[in-house]
Every structure is written in C-alpha cells, then in structure tokens.
C-alpha cells in the first residue's frame with residue numbers, strides 16, 4: 001500500500017514537484033539565514049572575546065564591581081600564580097594578563113615642551129612571550145598600518161587616527177602620564193614604533209598598546225593583574241563549557257568574604273553579551289517561525305488546490321472502501337515524504353550558500369565607518385551543527401500542517417459529497 | 425423462485441436540506457433485491473436514482489426508514505464499518521470511469537485488493553483474472569490516458585469485480601460510451617453475473633441497457649412507479 005502511494009506521488013509531478021520546490025526554497029532560505037544570523041552574532045561575540053571579555057575572565061571581586069572604571073588599584077596580586085593554577089586545572093585553556101589603563105599621552109617638541117597631548121585608552125598585553133597568542137588574537141599584524149610590532153621594552157603602538165591627531169610620526173618619543181596602582185603619578189617614556197587600525201571605531205579613536213611588562217612597571221603593578229583573560233585552545237567560545245569552567249573555578253577560588261579574592265566570569269556574563277546571545281537565539285527562533293508560517297500558508301493553499309483536484313480521487317478511494325482516517329493518514333504520510341525530500345534538498349542548497357558566505361564573507365565596512373560599536377567589518381555566515389537540521393523544522397512542520405489543514409476538508413465533507421465530485 | 429434476499433429497503437425516505445426547507449429525493453421506497461439480480465433503476469433525471477444507489481452503497485444514509493444491505497443496517501454503520509462494507513462486499517462503477525490517472529491498468533485494478541491487504545501472489549492472480557474478464561490483458565501496462573472510453577469503463581468494471589463482491593452498483597455505466605462499447609461492457613457484466621452470480625444494480629436511462637435487464641424499477645419524483653420482471657414478461661409474451 002505504501003509502495004503504491006509512493007509510486008503515485010513520484011509519478012504525479014503536480015503533487016510532488018510544487019510542494020517540494022516550495023519546501024526547498026523555504027528551507028534553503030531558513031538554513032542560510034540561520035547561518036548568516038549565527039555568523040553575524042558569533043563574529044560580534046568573537047570580537048568581544050578577543051578584545052575585551054576573553055572566553056572567561058578572572059578579576060578581583062572588587063574590580064568586577066567597578067569594572068567600568070578599570071580600577072587598577074583593585075587588581076589581583078600574584079598574577080603568575082593565578083595563571084599557573086588556572087592553566088593546570090583547565091589544561092585546554094590559555095590564560096594571560098591584560099592591563100587596561102587611562103591616561104594622557106604627551107608628544108614633546110625638540111625642547112621637551114608639550115607639543116600636543118591627548119587622552120588615551122591604554123592596553124598592556126603580553127607582546128613578547130611566544131605562547132601568549134595575544135598578537136594573533138588581536139589581529140595586530142593585519143591591523144598594523146605603519147611600522148612594526150614592538151619587540152623590546154619601551155616601544156609603543158598607537159592607533160593611526162590618534163597619531164594623526166597628535167601629529168606623531170614613527171620613531172617619535174612620547175610620554176605616558178597615568179597613575180600607579182597605589183594612586184601616585186606615573187610617567188614613562190616610549191618610542192612610537194607602529195601604528196594600527198583595527199577597523200573598529202571603538203578601538204581606533206585613542207588606543208595605545210604597550211607590552212604587559214612595561215605597563216606593569218609603569219603603573220607599579222609588577223606581578224599584578226587587573227584582568228586575566230582565558231581562551232579555549234581551539235579559539236571557539238562554547239557557552240556551556242565556559243559555564244562549567246566558571247563554576248569549577250569559582251568553587252575552588254572564590255571567597256566571598258575577601259573582596260580581593262579572584263572571581264571568574266564567562267563571556268556571556270560580561271558586556272551585556274548575555275542579552276546579545278539571548279537576542280540572537282530569539283532572532284533565529286523568530287526567523288524559523290516566520291518561515292514556518294509563510295511556508296505553511298503557501299503549502300496549505302497548494303494542499304487545498306491539490307486536495308480539490310484530488311477530491312475525485314479521495315471520493316473514489318472512499319467508494320472503493322478506504323476509510324476516511326486512512327485517506328487522511330495517507331495524505332499526511334505523503335506530506336511527510338515531501339517535507340523530508342524538500343528539507344533535505346533545501347538544507348543542502350542553503351548550506352552551500354552558507355558555506356560560500358562562511359569562506360568569503362560579506363564586506364560591510366562601507367556601511368559601518370561611523371559606528372562606535374565593537375563590530376567587525378566583514379561578516380561571515382557560520383555553519384553550526386544546528387544548521388544541519390534546523391531546516392527540517394519548517395520543512396516538515398509546514399507540509400504536515402498545510403496538508404492537515406486542507407485535509408480537514410475531507411472530514412468535513414460527507415462521503416456522498418466527496419463522491420459526487422466524481423460525477424462532475 | 426428460491427432466491428436469498430441481499431437488500432431490503434423499508435419505508436426509506438431521503439431528504440436534502442435546500443435553502444430553509446427540505447427537498448425529498450426519495451419518498452417512501454420499499455424494495456427488496458435478491459442474490460444474482462441484474463436490475464436497472466430507471467427514471468428521468470432528478471428522480472433519485474443516484475441517491476438510492478449511494479444509500480445502498482453506504483455512501484449516504486437514509487433520513488427515515490431503513491436500508492439493509494448484506495444484513496447491515498445502513499443508518500447504523502459508523503464511517504469505518506461503512507468503509508468495511510464497501511471494501512469487502514460492494515463494487516462501484518461510475519458514469520465517468522474515475523481511474524486514477526497516474527496508475528497503470530494493472531495498478532488501478534489492484535488498488536481495492538491492497539486495501540483488503542490481500543497477499544501478493546493471490547492478489548496478482550486476481551488482478552490478472554479480472555483484467556482477462558474484461559478482455560484487456562494486452563493493455564495491462566497502459567495508463568488511463570492511453571485508453572478509449574470503452575476500455576476505461578472495462579477497467580473500471582475489472583476494478584469493481586476484482587474482489588468478487590456480492591453486489592455491484594453501476595451508476596450510468598454506459599452514458600459516455602457509443603453503442604458498440606455499451607453492448608460490449610453490458611455483455612461483460614452479464615457474463616460476470618452468470619458466472620459469479622454477482623448482483624448488479626444499475627441506474628440508467630439508456631435504452632441499450634434496458635434490453636439486458638432482468639428487472640426494471642421505475643422511479644419518478646423519488647417514488648417507485650413500476651417494478652417489472654422481464655423474464656416473466658418475456659415468458660408471458
């Protein structure tokens with residue numbers, strides 16, 4: 001019987017082709033958009049992870065409370081030990097200290113008098129040790145517009161835009177004026193060796209980058225760390241895994257009675273990324289829902305048309321002695337077969353396009369020049385495991401729903417009326 | 425004449441709701457049919473022939489009164505029971521042949537047996553045999569679109585006959601056929617009636633059919649106005 005119905009389904013193009021095409025189109029769009037939205041959000045999250053939050057971040061509890069002010073006076077002490085401990089527990093992760101600081105950058109003239117001055121957002125990162133990974137992580141090599149990356153103490157990278165404003169050239173001396181961890185004034189001379197442009201306005205306005213050890217020395221923070229960021233070795237943020245790490249770490253080291261004891265937070269817990277992640281999940285849900293709805297309406301109508309065309313057949317089958325439930329169930333099975341076929345083809349097509357957009361990306365820099373958000377300039381689709389099956393949700397749901405809705409007509413009509421369709 | 429009754433119709437009334445009121449399509453019908461009959465229900469258009477056949481075929485139910493078909497009271501059957509009655513015991517032949525266009529002759533005839541879940545070997549034998557009865561063995565792989573009207577109607581007969589039902593209900597089976605084809609399929613049915621003792625009930629106003637009928641029931645405005653046994657007539661004349 002099933003073989004018989006499948007034969008009919010395959011031979012009757014009207015019955016199979018149009019619905020399969022509809023499903024294919026809808027499913028491929030669903031898959032593509034899913035990958036695209038996932039890609040956009042994961043790129044945004046990735047940027048945040050690289051430049052700001054880490055996959056996880058260790059701070060002192062009091063630093064966390066005032067994190068907006070980057071209060072270096074609340075930094076963790078014994079950073080080396082903390083890192084060593086963390087890396088021994090989480091062997092698939094890499095931890096490194098970062099120091100953020102505010103201050104003034106002063107460019108002197110030949111006489112040592114201030115020529116120009118500007119406020120800076122300073123970042124001290126580990127530029128010199130080979131295994132820190134910070135240079136790659138922050139894309140410094142590709143962001144370098146002029147000069148080179150510092151390779152010895154006393155060298156500084158400044159953002160191109162900022163350098164232009166200060167009229168500072170490569171090789172010029174500059175003085176950083178800031179405050180030490182203990183509140184006294186800090187002054188340190190540096191030589192400009194490179195200029196960077198990250199393609200994110202938030203970073204490009206007033207960023208300077210110096211080596212971690214220089215920062216620690218200048219700010220009187222030797223072996224202290226305002227933030228210790230940790231990354232999974234594969235570079236990919238896995239929210240569930242990060243939560244486990246956080247839980248484990250905090251269970252071991254967090255002491256709520258000591259405000260200088262370390263606390264770990266996941267990416268998701270920082271920078272309102274929780275809202276963004278939830279938003280991206282909700283967005284994908286809404287997109288899938290809209291496609292389910294739209295496709296169901298199309299397929300409902302297709303089903304109605306097909307059903308009306310086939311009332312004669314149904315009437316005949318009822319006359320021959322098939323019962324209504326059986327006819328209805330066979331319609332549903334047909335729709336399941338169509339849904340699976342369409343979803344399968346649609347998923348392949350959607351994944352194909354997504355793969356293209358994952359590899360080549362889509363450059364949006366001309367639209368985002370003025371933005372102050374930490375967003376990247378090239379968006380890429382991102383194929384997650386979910387993408388392999390998400391298309392089946394609208395694909396199957398809409399065909400079955402569409403068929404069920406049109407099939408209810410069979411139940412509503414009297415057998416004799418269905419049968420009458422034969423006469424016409 | 426010692427014949428067992430397979431249909432009893434008692435005080436049957438069928439009304440259809442029309443506008444605010446009712447239209448009485450069948451008005452107090454009392455009839456009885458025996459096994460092996462070859463009977464025609466004739467009458468002008470709108471007299472209620474199709475309505476009566478539909479009730480006998482359990483596709484519709486009486487408004488009042490009762491029709492008992494093969495010991496089943498039509499008005500009491502559930503959808504499922506009605507489907508079982510049709511599937512197991514009744515074959516339908518329609519004015520339009522209503523073959524499923526995507527299936528071959530063989531598959532169209534096979535369909536009722538698939539519903540009966542008949543085992544494959546038995547099924548194949550029955551299908552071959554039914555197609556032989558109607559003389560279409562050489563068209564077994566054809567699709568309905570490749571058949572003439574007469575051939576299509578013969579396929580429909582084979583489909584009605586393949587499960588060897590006790591009762592075949594044929595609604596204007598010759599209306600779309602020329603005279604040669606009409607005679608051909610009528611002879612086919614006559615032969616099946618003789619060989620298998622299947623009961624045939626026709627609804628028709630085709631003169632060609634009349635000459636084959638053993639009994640003619642005349643309906644007018646939903647009432648039986650005449651009920652003649654042709655054998656008796658012929659014997660008498």
Ligand SMILES: Nc1ncnc2c1ncn2[C@@H]1O[C@H](COP(=O)(O)OP(=O)(O)OP(=O)(O)O)[C@@H](O)[C@H]1O
Pocket residue numbers: 440441442447448449467468469470471472473474475476627
């Ligand atoms: N579902 C229905 N609703 C309302 N009236 C109906 C319905 N079905 C049939 N009728 C009416 O009942 C009467 C008998 O119809 P029926 O189809 O039985 O006639 P018939 O004798 O088969 O006619 P024909 O020779 O034209 O096929 C007609 O007047 C028809 O309009």
Ligand SMILES: [Mg+2]
Pocket residue numbers: 473474475595627
């Ligand atoms: Mg009729």
